[in-house]
Amino acid sequence: MIEQRIRDSFARQSMMQTLGAEFASVGTGTVTISAPILPGSRQQHGVAHAALSFAIGDSAAGYAALTLMPEDSEVMTAEMKINLLAPGAGDMLRATGQVIKPGRRLIIVTAEVHAITGEDEKLIALLQGTMVPVAA
Amino acid sequence: MIEQRIRDSFARQSMMQTLGAEFASVGTGTVTISAPILPGSRQQHGVAHAALSFAIGDSAAGYAALTLMPEDSEVMTAEMKINLLAPGAGDMLRATGQVIKPGRRLIIVTAEVHAITGEDEKLIALLQGTMVPVAA
Amino acid sequence: MIEQRIRDSFARQSMMQTLGAEFASVGTGTVTISAPILPGSRQQHGVAHAALSFAIGDSAAGYAALTLMPEDSEVMTAEMKINLLAPGAGDMLRATGQVIKPGRRLIIVTAEVHAITGEDEKLIALLQGTMVPVAA
Amino acid sequence: MIEQRIRDSFARQSMMQTLGAEFASVGTGTVTISAPILPGSRQQHGVAHAALSFAIGDSAAGYAALTLMPEDSEVMTAEMKINLLAPGAGDMLRATGQVIKPGRRLIIVTAEVHAITGEDEKLIALLQGTMVPVAA
Numbered sequence: 001m002i003e004q005r006i007r008d009s010f011a012r013q014s015m016m017q018t019l020g021a022e023f024a025s026v027g028t029g030t031v032t033i034s035a036p037i038l039p040g041s042r043q044q045h046g047v048a049h050a051a052l053s054f055a056i057g058d059s060a061a062g063y064a065a066l067t068l069m070p071e072d073s074e075v076m077t078a079e080m081k082i083n084l085l086a087p088g089a090g091d092m093l094r095a096t097g098q099v100i101k102p103g104r105r106l107i108i109v110t111a112e113v114h115a116i117t118g119e120d121e122k123l124i125a126l127l128q129g130t131m132v133p134v135a136a
Numbered sequence: 137m138i139e140q141r142i143r144d145s146f147a148r149q150s151m152m153q154t155l156g157a158e159f160a161s162v163g164t165g166t167v168t169i170s171a172p173i174l175p176g177s178r179q180q181h182g183v184a185h186a187a188l189s190f191a192i193g194d195s196a197a198g199y200a201a202l203t204l205m206p207e208d209s210e211v212m213t214a215e216m217k218i219n220l221l222a223p224g225a226g227d228m229l230r231a232t233g234q235v236i237k238p239g240r241r242l243i244i245v246t247a248e249v250h251a252i253t254g255e256d257e258k259l260i261a262l263l264q265g266t267m268v269p270v271a272a
Numbered sequence: 273m274i275e276q277r278i279r280d281s282f283a284r285q286s287m288m289q290t291l292g293a294e295f296a297s298v299g300t301g302t303v304t305i306s307a308p309i310l311p312g313s314r315q316q317h318g319v320a321h322a323a324l325s326f327a328i329g330d331s332a333a334g335y336a337a338l339t340l341m342p343e344d345s346e347v348m349t350a351e352m353k354i355n356l357l358a359p360g361a362g363d364m365l366r367a368t369g370q371v372i373k374p375g376r377r378l379i380i381v382t383a384e385v386h387a388i389t390g391e392d393e394k395l396i397a398l399l400q401g402t403m404v405p406v407a408a
Numbered sequence: 409m410i411e412q413r414i415r416d417s418f419a420r421q422s423m424m425q426t427l428g429a430e431f432a433s434v435g436t437g438t439v440t441i442s443a444p445i446l447p448g449s450r451q452q453h454g455v456a457h458a459a460l461s462f463a464i465g466d467s468a469a470g471y472a473a474l475t476l477m478p479e480d481s482e483v484m485t486a487e488m489k490i491n492l493l494a495p496g497a498g499d500m501l502r503a504t505g506q507v508i509k510p511g512r513r514l515i516i517v518t519a520e521v522h523a524i525t526g527e528d529e530k531l532i533a534l535l536q537g538t539m540v541p542v543a544a
Contacts, residue, residue, distance in 0.1 A: 079487060079538055106486055130538065
């Protein structure tokens with residue numbers, strides 16, 4: 001089952017544990033990952049480091065691609081662009097990855113990263129990139 | 137002195153400590169940062185997570201920009217694109233950031249990330265992006 | 273009136289005339305531009321050149337930003353990334369630009385380019401970039 | 409012979425003729441293309457349209473990739489990012505494309521675009537992207 005495969009793969013990504021990241025949801029062509037802004041995930045002004053937004057945005061996009069792949073395939077990021085829209089301040093970050101166009105050789109993906117503060121959510125980063133299938 | 141300012145700022149970026157990153161060198165318009173591939177910085181196949189290359193590449197590029205800024209300014213990443221060329225396998229990673237075009241409003245930067253194995257070094261990632269000055 | 277300002281600016285962009293591009297619609301924070309695939313706008317296989325998708329996608333995104341600017345301002349592209357999803361084949365191309373986040377110093381924009389064939393439309397390119405305000 | 413193959417392909421790209429673009433040089437893994445700033449290639453302030461820099465930068469990068477491909481292959485742009493550093497003003501533009509990393513599935517490329525005015529040359533755009541091989 002795809003959700004289990006993705007959870008297994010995620011569990012092996014030690015960087016995700018280091019950052020405290022967790023799956024929030026998995027759907028066909030879309031995956032959501034959340035992460036607290038840990039004391040060890042900050043830049044010099046105390047808000048989330050850009051690398052935290054990148055890490056969970058890229059992973060959400062990659063796992064979104066993986067939901068559409070055959071069982072013997074994995075994906076790798078070929079390239080990713082991130083625009084940072086606002087400081088990563090709040091209770092936690094949440095990244096939602098989405099497949100824009102699946103393909104046999106290239107999978108085009110996007111992700112949005114929101115900072116969550118209580119009931120509020122604010123878009124803080126936008127990612128657009130390319131995943132490539134690799135044999136598992 | 138610019139090197140001290142940069143080392144102070146770096147020391148306040150807890151994400152850099154989490155990833156074990158260190159300054160390797162600071163020059164005018166160029167900064168080099170190295171990082172081990174810690175057990176907690178990996179993806180599901182045991183090599184460096186793309187977010188590690190992004191983190192040190194983006195920081196090297198940002199601090200390269202900072203070397204050209206007046207004392208009362210800092211910089212922030214507006215956008216960054218990373219192409220991943222090869223898996224991040226080796227003893228450590230080293231990112232070299234460089235200012236391509238300084239400006240009052242936008243500073244265009246690039247960074248290269250190499251994986252170092254003994255005497256060997258292999259280019260594993262290329263970054264191109266924009267830093268913006270902010271009041272310190 | 274904003275639509276007139278945009279039409280005047282567009283009329284001065286000789287590249288848009290060269291490519292046969294026209295405004296399809298102008299809304300607050302969104303602009304649509306269409307262009308035929310002229311005999312002189314093609315790549316070596318006879319479909320639309322990537323530069324045509326870029327040209328109308330970038331312009332649609334830039335004018336989308338301009339709809340939100342004060343009268344004495346214009347915008348300039350600081351950076352733009354395009355992912356090409358499918359060949360540009362069809363009767364015409366249509367680019368829809370959208371402002372994701374307006375700002376005093378940076379305006380984050382996206383654009384989608386579709387190829388139109390009769391009633392069909394196919395997403396062929398996705399753009400994500402940054403516009404900067406400049407004094408008119 | 410590779411130079412002839414590239415000149416033949418270039419001759420079939422009608423967009424290059426529309427923009428007045430010409431090959432300046434072809435080497436292994438690097439290609440240079442120049443273009444005048446034609447009256448029909450401008451933006452609203454009379455300097456070169458960003459799409460002109462994109463068009464010749466992307467083509468120079470693509471043909472640089474093609475110099476490394478077997479005879480029965482062509483390349484296509486998968487994605488390209490452009491940072492615009494300065495207005496495209498001068499006698500002409502010149503784009504130099506370069507292969508950073510060749511590959512069987514992905515070829516990572518960069519390009520620089522300079523504006524030439526008499527003896528002066530000024531870097532006006534930087535591109536970084538991915539080409540994919542396709543059967544000819």
